[in-house]
Amino acid sequence: MNLPSPSSNSRCRLKPTFPRATVALLAASLAGPAAWAAEAPAGKTAPSTTLLNDWLRAQSPEFKAWDLGGQIRFRYEDKPNAGTFPNADFIAAGPANDDEFILFRERLHLGYQPESWLKFYVEAQDASGYWDERTPSPNTDVFDLQQAYLQWGDGKKCPFSLKLGRQELVYGDERFVGRGDWSNTGRVFDAIKLRAEGSAGWVDGFTSHVVVPYDDHFNESNDEDWFSGVYAATRRGVPWQETQVYCLVRNYSAAAADAIAPGVPGSPKTARDIVTFGTLWKSLPGKLGGWDYSLEVAGQLGTVNSGGVRRDQRSYAVFASGGYTLTKAWASPRLGIGYEHGSGDSNPNDGTVETFENVFGTQHRPYGQMDLFGARNMHIPKLSLTAKPAKNFTVGVDYLWFILADPNDYLYPESGSGRSGNGYGIHPGYDAYVGSELDLVGTYTFKNWGVLQAGYGHFFVGEYVTQSVGSVPANGGTTDADWFFAQVTFNF
Numbered sequence: 231m232n233l234p235s236p237s238s239n240s241r242c243r244l245k246p247t248f249p250r251a252t253v254a255l256l257a258a259s260l261a262g263p264a265a266w267a268a269e270a271p272a273g274k275t276a277p278s279t280t281l282l283n284d285w286l287r288a289q290s291p292e293f294k295a296w297d298l299g300g301q302i303r304f305r306y307e308d309k310p311n312a313g314t315f316p317n318a319d320f321i322a323a324g325p326a327n328d329d330e331f332i333l334f335r336e337r338l339h340l341g342y343q344p345e346s347w348l349k350f351y352v353e354a355q356d357a358s359g360y361w362d363e364r365t366p367s368p369n370t371d372v373f374d375l376q377q378a379y380l381q382w383g384d385g386k387k388c389p390f391s392l393k394l395g396r397q398e399l400v401y402g403d404e405r406f407v408g409r410g411d412w413s414n415t416g417r418v419f420d421a422i423k424l425r426a427e428g429s430a431g432w433v434d435g436f437t438s439h440v441v442v443p444y445d446d447h448f449n450e451s452n453d454e455d456w457f458s459g460v461y462a463a464t465r466r467g468v469p470w471q472e473t474q475v476y477c478l479v480r481n482y483s484a485a486a487a488d489a490i491a492p493g494v495p496g497s498p499k500t501a502r503d504i505v506t507f508g509t510l511w512k513s514l515p516g517k518l519g520g521w522d523y524s525l526e527v528a529g530q531l532g533t534v535n536s537g538g539v540r541r542d543q544r545s546y547a548v549f550a551s552g553g554y555t556l557t558k559a560w561a562s563p564r565l566g567i568g569y570e571h572g573s574g575d576s577n578p579n580d581g582t583v584e585t586f587e588n589v590f591g592t593q594h595r596p597y598g599q600m601d602l603f604g605a606r607n608m609h610i611p612k613l614s615l616t617a618k619p620a621k622n623f624t625v626g627v628d629y630l631w632f633i634l635a636d637p638n639d640y641l642y643p644e645s646g647s648g649r650s651g652n653g654y655g656i657h658p659g660y661d662a663y664v665g666s667e668l669d670l671v672g673t674y675t676f677k678n679w680g681v682l683q684a685g686y687g688h689f690f691v692g693e694y695v696t697q698s699v700g701s702v703p704a705n706g707g708t709t710d711a712d713w714f715f716a717q718v719t720f721n722f
Contacts (some may be wrong), residue, residue, distance in 0.1 A: 249599035281679050282721045297341030297351070305333045305414075305717040312600055312689065312711035313363060319652040320691050321699050323706030331362040331412045333369050337376060347391075353377040357414045357443075369414040369442040377418055379509035385427050394443065396451075399590070401434075401461050402474055402510045405549060405605075408592030412601075414445040417590065417688065421689045431464030440590065442490040442497075454486035455497070457590065470517035474510040478589060479503075484535065499647070504532035504543050504587055525554040532581045545586040547572045547605055549596070553614070561617040570596055574607030574636030578656065580592065585639055593644045598630050599669040600687040600713045606642040608664075609633040618635065622675045632664040634694060653701040661693030679721045687713040 279301035287293045311320060313329035321327065340354035355376035359369030371584070375396065383391025401407040401417050410417035421438030437458040439451035459478035467473065484501040486586035508528030532543040553566030572586030586606050593604050605612075612630040618627065632640065636657045640648020649655070689711040699708045 234321050239580065245380065246261070247362055262347075269306075294345050295342060299340065299345070299722055300336065300338040302337075302625050302696040302720045302722070303333075303335040303717065305715060306334070307331055307648045307713070307715045309600075310712045311604065312687075312713050319649075319699065319705075320689075320695050320711055321652055321705040322709045325703065327611060327709075327711070329363045331367075331369065332360045333450060334358045339377070341677050345384075347382060347387065349381040351377060351379055351381070353414070356669075359414060368443075370445050371415045371446060371449070373450045374443070376416065381426070385425075389426050389428050391425045391427075392396065393421075393425075393573050396420050397423070398434065399423075399438065403512075403526065403549070403596070404592035405596060406461070406476075406478060406528070406589045406591045407506075408590065410590075410592050410594075412592070412594035417441075419457065430466050433460070433462040435460045444491055447491075450490055452486055452489045452497075454483040454489040456481040463627045465514070468511075470514055472512050472514060474502070474512075476506075476508060476510075478506040480506075480587075480589060481648050484526075490598050494663040501534065501535040502543070502587075504530055504534070506530050506589055508547075508589070520555040521552070522549075522555070525550045530587060539581075541558065541581050541583045543587070545573045545584050549605075558592045563617040566614040568610075568612045570605050570610035570612070571635065572605035572608055574634065574639035576636050577636050579639065582671065586641075588645065597644070598632075598667045598687070599628070600667055600669060600689055601644045601710075602667070602689060602713070603632055603664070604642060607635045607639045607648075608642070609635055612645075623672065625670070626671045628667075630667045630669075632666065632692070634662040634664060637662050641698075649698075652705060653698040655698070657694075657698060663692040664694045665692035666690045681719045682717075683715075685713075685715050689713075 283293075283297060285507050286324065288299065298416070305331065307328045311327045319327060327626065330668045336356045337353055339351065341349060341351040343349040353376045355371070356373040357369060357371045359367045359703045362369060377396050377398065379393055379395030379397045381391070384566045385391060396418055396688060399411045399421065400409055406419070418441045419436075419438035420441060421436050423434060423436040423438075426433045435458075436704045437456070439453050440455055440457060441449050441451045443449055457478070457480050459476060461474065461476040461478075463472055463474040465472050469505035473556075479568070480502070482498060482504075486501070487497050487499050506528055507530075508526060510524070511528040512524045515522075526547075526549040528547045529541050530543050530545040533540045534543050535541075548569070548571045551566060553564050555562055555564040561595070573584050574586075575584040588604055594601055597604050597608075597610060610630055610632055612628055614626065614628045616624065616626040637660060638656060640650070640656060641654055641664060642648050667687060667689045669685065674682045676682060691708045691710055696708050699705045
């Protein structure tokens, strides 16, 4: 990182004063991940990836300070026998497990940056879905406020910056804190974030409430769900690696699940106070020839309300991957291996919870494109192959295996409670092998403002599913599941 050292405080020309309460809050909270875009050299137009901005800035230099644009995204998904839980039980008879829907998402934003150290940004979003079997559909949230924030500070002139308002939080590989962009509604927070940066790296901190998408209502943040943390990164010490460390705290009260609407979608049902701490080591592009690697290890401490009793949280997770890219071969193929693991609970009746918590991670990408399971109580080894047969076309193939980490715990979906219907439950005597998944995804960037994607997935049921579903004769046995999607995105 080519950043100023903390000793450059003398270059901070802005010395605002804050009320003591605000200073205390900033010192206690610590801020978020969004880095400042580099200021364009004098006489040159600021970089842009949208058609509208490029056109406006070509008309007049007055538009350099403005950011006007948006995004339109359309996606079709078909899920034979793979309808989102609780329907994806892989049963051969009984209620249909299919789901098929069309999703539309439109975003419009307006930004204004009159100075390098001051920026205002607002973004509206409209999310709609059709044909979805789920009621209410989690994909629908009619026109609402997605982001609205003030950003103060310039890392090139002063080591501190502040971002205040409704915003995205994105860290690391997004396994614990991410925007959830695959979701039609995404994820944002009402947050205050502070960053300190220098030649050694940066340190962020934040305190926030997650915003709950609630169709036909103005989206509000859940003030009974506090999410705060400290996150730091450096490229010193190991010249070919970025090292990140973090501590994330979630305080979720007993009233949080019903704070916005009865049974807030995707939220825990019981109170909890959990601290997640960990580190991510990731190789820098091109520093190891064709090799790359990533290793993330995290632990969790705290308490969870279970059955009216507070139980201690003691859980952990390990995520690792490595690969090699044949840079001189046709299509520059990359061969990779990976492993995803979140601990499970060895004894649901004792005073300790050992099931790993998802926090606010982006679940879609790392644990299989079909969104059937997450890392909780799971071993997920995987193989991957990616290639670029044409300049703007990339194709990727993943094969994943899902194995229960502890048979004394539930099988967990991507989000929500453990499976307990249609024969599922805690079955210590059953085989731990849940199944495997094959994913194929192609991405074609036909312009810098347009991307086309399509993909296919197939889930092969394993012994655990066969034994669980087979324990209910009315299920008529098990069946594999399929998934297909096609998506086009326009940025303007």
